[in-house]
Amino acid sequence: MRIVIGEDSVLLREGLVALLGSGGHEIVAVAGDRDALLTAIREHRPDLSIIDVRMPPDFSDEGLRVAVQVRAEDPGARILVFSQHVTHQSATDLLSSGTGGVGYLLKERVGHVDDFLGAIDEVAAGGSVIDPEVVRQLLGRRRNASPLERLTERETEVLALMAQGRTNTAIAATLSISEATVLKHVNGIFAKLDLARSHVDHRRVHAVLTYLQG
Known part of the structure; x- marks a missing residue:
């Protein structure tokens, strides 16, 4: 084989x-x-x-x-x-x-x-x-289906740090990854949580609220 x-x-x-x-x-x-x-x-x-x-x-x-x-x-x-x-x-x-x-x-x-x-x-x-x-x-x-189950383990880690108020720069330093990689994960989180770009709503805040409620 x-x-x-x-x-x-x-x-x-x-x-x-x-x-x-x-x-x-x-x-x-x-x-x-x-x-x-x-x-x-x-x-x-x-x-x-x-x-x-x-x-x-x-x-x-x-x-x-x-x-x-x-x-x-x-x-x-x-x-x-x-x-x-x-x-x-x-x-x-x-x-x-x-x-x-x-x-x-x-x-x-x-x-x-x-x-x-x-x-x-x-x-x-x-x-x-x-x-x-x-x-x-x-x-x-x-x-126990939840929108959060769509996230990868790394995306969940990024979201947890977002919930702590960390910036992308701080998240990158904590996880030892690049800021570009953090941004990729953040955009993936928005997409998987169905958070479309809006001039009114703050997607980062809504993502954190979803995490805290999950």
Whole structure:
């Protein structure tokens, strides 16, 4: 099986390479950030891509968004998300895409190597393997639906700092990201909370009120 691995942790990435290589699989590319991952998948068109959720540059849900994009471009692409995190909206988008060949496993809940290797085979064959904890969290969030659930984890962090009265400059310093990246997240927050540009209303204030009420 030809596999692309998207994982920013060097130790875990190399561990996966060694494990899968010893099982006879061919690792055609490894990627440690979003752009390299998307490029590798498009170039190699692997039998399976194993992807972490949080990757550079922002460590929010870049890997998962790559997975969603890849499935939009090719609904038959086989994707196994292997992460410590459940990012709700993107996870829902991924799991509802295509007709199979998708999986979502939580790293800390994989107790046996054979279970992991079995999941790889199942997803590559077009099946679906989803950790029950992922399902539980997604259903829990759906029951308590809120506009805030549309936000990525990074956007939620930015909004929380906005609620503290921080400027974009202060938010950038706190999160160790550029002001341009903060502005991108702020605009994403406005869009996802349906806060259109207005000469009358202050979108930043309305976004904070939505956060405080949520």
